Amino acid sequence: MLRIIVILSFMGSSLALLPTFGICPEVETIERLNMTAFMGKWYEAERYFSIFEIGAKCGIFNYSTGDNGSLRIVTSQTSVLTGIESTLEGIARPIGRADDPKLTVAYPSLPIQYPTPQWVLGTDYDSYAVLWSCTNMGVFSMKSAWVLTRDRQPPVPVVEKAYQILDKNHISRAFFYRTDQKNCPTKRN
Ligand SMILES: *[C@@H]1O[C@H](CO)[C@@H](O)[C@H](O)[C@H]1NC(C)=O
Numbered sequence: 001m002l003r004i005i006v007i008l009s010f011m012g013s014s015l016a017l018l019p020t021f022g023i024c025p026e027v028e029t030i031e032r033l034n035m036t037a038f039m040g041k042w043y044e045a046e047r048y049f050s051i052f053e054i055g056a057k058c059g060i061f062n063y064s065t066g067d068n069g070s071l072r073i074v075t076s077q078t079s080v081l082t083g084i085e086s087t088l089e090g091i092a093r094p095i096g097r098a099d100d101p102k103l104t105v106a107y108p109s110l111p112i113q114y115p116t117p118q119w120v121l122g123t124d125y126d127s128y129a130v131l132w133s134c135t136n137m138g139v140f141s142m143k144s145a146w147v148l149t150r151d152r153q154p155p156v157p158v159v160e161k162a163y164q165i166l167d168k169n170h171i172s173r174a175f176f177y178r179t180d181q182k183n184c185p186t187k188r189n
């Protein structure tokens, strides 16, 4: 398991999982996800702590239409040390009906196939979104979460709305780290 964690953790923002003791907690998603409204660019405002992510900044999630009712997710981040931007493409599919906010994401370019859940716990589509990922692995669970915002520097009330979603789901904010979105590459942003 550790090897998987290490490999995945090098692959970018969208796979930074935090292994913790205990099974996945119960969380509440939105009722239905409007994929069309969710598309486009989101900035990673905050994310769950991962040691592998230290040194990464400027996280961006870009959602677009994929094949067969899937959602294509291109995540990118910039290395603080080298300034080099890396991207990873994921293909997300709703696990149930077409507007299921519980998605499962596969990463075709990775050497090992390890689909991860990505659930939308809250979003208003045009300012914030809260994503949650948790996989049970025996006595451990692999958790990850993100606060995404449409603005690179979101106003405080927008971030507060996202926090309310975390609080409602008893997800501790103590594990969240703010993503550095300063001095980012500008060409595509
Ligand atoms: C989904 O969002 C799009 C774009 O905002 C909107 O035109 C459409 O009516 C929405 N669909 C539903 C089912 O709410």
Ligand SMILES: *[C@@H]1O[C@H](CO)[C@@H](O)[C@H](O)[C@H]1NC(C)=O
Pocket (backbone or CB within 6 Å): 041, 062, 063, 064, 074, 188, 189
């Ligand atoms: C997001 O993805 C779409 C579709 O692939 C692409 O046209 C657009 O340039 C991308 N935007 C960014 C900021 O990467």
Ligand SMILES: *[C@@H]1O[C@H](CO)[C@@H](O)[C@H](O)[C@H]1NC(C)=O
Pocket (backbone or CB within 6 Å): 067, 068
């Ligand atoms: C899309 O769905 C069709 C029919 O279900 C299937 O034959 C095809 O392989 C799928 N394509 C992809 C890229 O998943």
